Amino acid sequence: MKNLYCKLYGEDMTKNFNIDENYISGLLERGKNIGGDHIGRILYRAEALAGLSHADVAALLSTRDEGHWQKIFEIAGDIKQRVYGDRVVMFAPLYISDYCVNDCIYCGFCAENPRERKRLSIVELRGEIRALEMMGHKRLALEAGEDPINCSLDYVLECIREIYGMKFESGEIRRVNVNIGASSEEDYRRLHAAGIGTYILFQETYHRASYRQVHRSGPKADYDYHLTAFDRAMRAGIDDVGGGVLFGLYDHAFEVMGLMMHNEHLDRQYGAGFHTISVPRLRSASGSVDTMYPHAVDDETFARIVAVLRLAVPYTGLILSTRESPEMRRRLIRLGVSQVSAGSETSVGGYNATAKDAEQFNTVDRRGIGEVAKWLMDEGFVPSFCTACYRQGRTGDRFHELVKEGRIRDVCLPNAMFTLKEYALDYGDASFMAKADKLISRKLEGIDDTTLRATIRENLRRLESGDRDVFL
């Protein structure tokens, strides 16, 4: 099976990402003996927003000193504040098909699970989009099982076209991120041409033997083909990719190292690393094989993972889903998470369904989008529905330049305020509006640049008089 798909498509493997497991294990082992002075120097670099190398990350992950962890948490919170301010971007997943030919033992959609399968008809898709739009969502992550016959790329592209084509009184879905299985360079070219936002793919685990154990059959069982998917995506012109691992399948430190080295490879090879990193934690799923996962990640370790990622890649968005509880989400947003899903359904047709029996996995945070937005405001955050960067062509290395110049806050905070105002006008009640206005005024006071402040005020007035989709 090794490299079967790469060989099939005649891919050049020499430039592709690869994992050297012994090298990673060696670094993690050596990390245990790294002294306090060395850790101090790493933390100093992190504080300066310089990002960290994978070797630095190995040292941090291996430290057992509670004092160091305290400091790591403090710096993570500080970086989150300096780079992202109080914004938290909101999105929702949209499941279009649960047909799947793969046998990933952790997933409710796995091929071996004897259940009825469903793929949205275009009429049903429209119903789902209407429901999501009525909730106030502007940004989606399109999700599908892998099945070349029942969920072909043509079908996926048709869905994307349909979503972008739908307009409602209160707006439209403005960004469609796509999370579908590893594909060929040609298919990525077609996805790119469809105007997708981020192409998201989780490696699940970077550890080859564990990968083999949990992916028993189907195209996804080919570790190398999966591992090199972003190389093909980048070569096809998709410069906006989002990585992730399914925490719980293998040792978390090894997985974080895999993510870091993958990110470095993409940056070196194509000029842009991950746009986002997702941190899904394994959840129970009906119909998946009920295995005890020896690498289950506890809450404290999970918080450490998020904090280390925030130090290592300060400008990469960190995504947290409704797999986590409100309490965990509160903690992790402060430590570095910049995007959260809300009001999510993980079944096909879930936004219009009454029964909730066909989910991919069990979600924990079941609150609606309005409730999550209110909660975020109460916590002092600005819920953002912004999709401007992608539509302004600020992706890949252009986006990274913007953030590295420190301009992300000047552009993104105002855009977050505009989209919150728009949400309040179109979907909020009087109490929501009052809360949003109060928060926006408070954030405005914190902006020193008088010209920028005047522009923001003007744009907020435009929204009040009926303009929509206002952004910098």
Ligand code: SAM
């Ligand atoms: N089918 C594609 C794939 O596997 O790459 C698209 C994404 S699948 C619909 C979305 C993600 O859900 C998977 O990548 C996996 O990490 C995650 N997932 C599957 N089962 C899960 C579970 N039991 N708990 C948490 N996340 C799970």
Ligand code: SF4
């Ligand atoms: Fe299919 Fe993706 Fe689930 Fe694997 S994780 S069974 S590929 S939907």
